[in-house]
Amino acid sequence: MSTLLHRLLAESAARHPERDAVVLPEGRLSYAALDAESSRLARSLAAHGVRRGDRVGLWLPKSLEAVVALYGAMKAGAAYVPIDPAAPPARLGFIARDCSVAALISAADRAGALEQAFAEGAPMRATWLAGSGGPLQVAGRPAVPWSALAAEPATAPDVAVVDGDIAYVLYTSGSTGEPKGVTLTHRNALAFVDWAAATFAIAPGDRLSNHAPFHFDLSTFDLFAAAHAGAAVYPVPPRIAAFPAAVARYMVEQRLTVWYATPSTLALMLGRGGLDALDLSALRVLLFAGEVMPAPLLRRLMQLAPQARFANLYGPTETNVCTWHEVTAPPADDAPLPIGKPCCNDEAFILDDAMRPVPEGEPGELWVRGATVMQGYWGRPERTALALQPIEIAPGLSDLAYRTGDVVRRRPDGDLEFLGRRDHQVKVRGYRVELGEVEAALHRHPGVGEAVVFAVPDPEVGARLRAAVVAATGAAPTAAELQQHCAATLPRYMVPESIDFMSHLPRTSSGKIDRRALAGVSRENPA
Amino acid sequence: MTANPTEDAIRRFLLEEILYDRDLRDLAADENLIERGLLDSLGILKTVTFCEEQFGITIPDAEVLPDHMESVRAIAALVERRRLAG
Numbered sequence: 001m002s003t004l005l006h007r008l009l010a011e012s013a014a015r016h017p018e019r020d021a022v023v024l025p026e027g028r029l030s031y032a033a034l035d036a037e038s039s040r041l042a043r044s045l046a047a048h049g050v051r052r053g054d055r056v057g058l059w060l061p062k063s064l065e066a067v068v069a070l071y072g073a074m075k076a077g078a079a080y081v082p083i084d085p086a087a088p089p090a091r092l093g094f095i096a097r098d099c100s101v102a103a104l105i106s107a108a109d110r111a112g113a114l115e116q117a118f119a120e121g122a123p124m125r126a127t128w129l130a131g132s133g134g135p136l137q138v139a140g141r142p143a144v145p146w147s148a149l150a151a152e153p154a155t156a157p158d159v160a161v162v163d164g165d166i167a168y169v170l171y172t173s174g175s176t177g178e179p180k181g182v183t184l185t186h187r188n189a190l191a192f193v194d195w196a197a198a199t200f201a202i203a204p205g206d207r208l209s210n211h212a213p214f215h216f217d218l219s220t221f222d223l224f225a226a227a228h229a230g231a232a233v234y235p236v237p238p239r240i241a242a243f244p245a246a247v248a249r250y251m252v253e254q255r256l257t258v259w260y261a262t263p264s265t266l267a268l269m270l271g272r273g274g275l276d277a278l279d280l281s282a283l284r285v286l287l288f289a290g291e292v293m294p295a296p297l298l299r300r301l302m303q304l305a306p307q308a309r310f311a312n313l314y315g316p317t318e319t320n321v322c323t324w325h326e327v328t329a330p331p332a333d334d335a336p337l338p339i340g341k342p343c344c345n346d347e348a349f350i351l352d353d354a355m356r357p358v359p360e361g362e363p364g365e366l367w368v369r370g371a372t373v374m375q376g377y378w379g380r381p382e383r384t385a386l387a388l389q390p391i392e393i394a395p396g397l398s399d400l401a402y403r404t405g406d407v408v409r410r411r412p413d414g415d416l417e418f419l420g421r422r423d424h425q426v427k428v429r430g431y432r433v434e435l436g437e438v439e440a441a442l443h444r445h446p447g448v449g450e451a452v453v454f455a456v457p458d459p460e461v462g463a464r465l466r467a468a469v470v471a472a473t474g475a476a477p478t479a480a481e482l483q484q485h486c487a488a489t490l491p492r493y494m495v496p497e498s499i500d501f502m503s504h505l506p507r508t509s510s511g512k513i514d515r516r517a518l519a520g521v522s523r524e525n526p527a
Numbered sequence: 528m529t530a531n532p533t534e535d536a537i538r539r540f541l542l543e544e545i546l547y548d549r550d551l552r553d554l555a556a557d558e559n560l561i562e563r564g565l566l567d568s569l570g571i572l573k574t575v576t577f578c579e580e581q582f583g584i585t586i587p588d589a590e591v592l593p594d595h596m597e598s599v600r601a602i603a604a605l606v607e608r609r610r611l612a613g
Contacts (some may be wrong), residue, residue, distance in 0.1 A: 061564075085564070086564045086567070238561075238564075239561055239562070239593050240593055241568075242561070242566060242567050242568040242570075242571050243568075243571065243591060243592055243593055243596070244568070244588070244591075245588055245589050245591055245592060246592050246593055268568065272572075272588045272591070273588065274588060274589055429568070429569070460572070461568075461569055461572075480543065480547045483547045484547045487547065492567055492570075493567070493569075497569075
């Protein structure tokens with residue numbers, strides 16, 4: 001058993017140097033080449049002062065260089081911080097400053113956006129630029145062209161790292177208006193990767209799809225379970241990622257054997273991508289997570305690939321996968337698919353508001369403790385203390401557990417069933433969105449007096465975001481102005497698709513904003 | 528603006544409904560919407576629906592491919608082909 005994520009790569013490079021590690025239409029890297037390239041980058045990072053315990057930001061499209069970058073960061077002893085490559089420069093700047101990245105790895109053709117992101121100062125000592133050309137400086141600091149890496153030795157720098165060190169920081173939507181960085185150690189990640197690679201028998205001959213962006217934790221399975229086994233990972237090429245017909249064809253033509261995707265990705269490939277007309281005989285394992293899987297969609301997929309194994313994986317970013325449910329026969333009815341039983345050396349507790357166990361079968365909030373649970377939110381001790389709290393796990397014995405905010409109940413067969421959220425978190429195309437963060441962005445516009453954001457369920461993308469706004473006295477902002485304002489700081493999937501202006505917001509008898517009434521009103525009068 | 532009314536209608540739709548964070552003047556007909564990350568999966572669904580309603584055509588899902596959607600000009604060409612297929 002490896003104790004570090006980048007050691008998985010080194011071990012596979014020693015065992016299977018010539019096997020494909022990463023394959024994209026632009027080219028492929030063997031295990032030997034990925035190991036060598038990431039060692040060269042690690043040398044270059046170390047030469048510029050990156051040390052054990054630092055953070056290295058990644059802001060570049062999915063590419064061979066992006067995979068080299070995340071291993072290079074870890075080999076230099078740092079945690080990689082993948083930032084949505086489609087996020088606006090302001091969000092990149094916020095995240096890079098929030099966890100004070102020592103280095104940034106981006107792309108030469110993003111130089112303009114980088115200057116914009118760091119106009120108020122840059123935390124990193126230097127920026128590495130994938131692609132060819134690019135400026136000599138970014139935000140007044142040195143820029144290192146990718147071509148300079150060739151001069152570095154192809155052996156990793158001698159940096160001591162232990163499995164309790166942070167391997168990556170994943171930023172997720174925060175209800176208080178700012179994204180927060182979930183910190184996960186090598187040990188956290190490997191508890192999941194070791195379990196997943198063994199459970200689904202990932203082998204050197206496997207070809208794993210990679211749909212999820214690297215800032216989304218589903219990608220840790222694709223990247224590291226592949227490295228664990230010496231299998232190949234096939235990132236969905238950015239050019240086709242938004243086209244279900246092109247993605248479905250690509251995955252089938254490449255004869256990918258293991259798929260891991262959100263239900264909305266699978267729904268689009270089936271509903272819009274013609275997946276049902278393609279030959280799925282190569283598919284061996286289909287995993288899904290991030291959203292509730294609709295039973296009719298699962299039945300259809302199981303019909304199309306009767307030879308494959310299907311499993312529902314569950315877990316917020318803070319715990320990675322902590323429960324799972326293998327589906328051995330197509331669901332007979334449309335009852336919700338369970339999230340199953342704990343895995344990865346995790347334990348699940350269902351507690352009431354007073355943090356006492358609920359009676360068997362009753363709904364309660366899910367708390368998770370164990371090997372995959374995060375260390376905390378980067379630089380936010382108060383938020384961490386709310387999320388990670390000691391609970392009694394046996395009489396007289398307490399341990400820290402993560403409070404998921406998910407309401408579940410335990411069925412008589414022991415499987416957990418997801419019932420809903422306690423708060424205003426929704427999923428849009430599998431992405432977690434705190435409605436409060438979108439509302440905070442709207443409130444930062446001077447023309448907004450009151451704002452509420454709500455989600456309207458959508459069969460294809462999970463939910464669509466809408467906003468209702470009461471203009472500030474004397475102001476008359478337009479919907480386009482407010483969307484533009486939001487898009488300057490939020491990723492695109494968090495920008496409300498429509499904005500309704502109202503003289504006042506509907507409220508319930510208790511004075512709370514009536515989100516259900518809003519969703520109804522808005523359906524009848526789309527803006 | 529160009530002299531092509533199909534391109535103009537598509538450009539107007541994209542700028543008003545999808546690319547609202549962009550400056551109105553800087554969307555050339557051949558600018559690559561996909562490489563620049565301007566069209567995500569939801570944006571593509573909306574654009575297809577707009578073209579179908581605006582131009583009275585149907586665009587089969589199998590035609591919704593990167594080559595056909597990568598610029599204002601490519602989308603307009605797709606619309607013209609679907610009109611002929613009409």
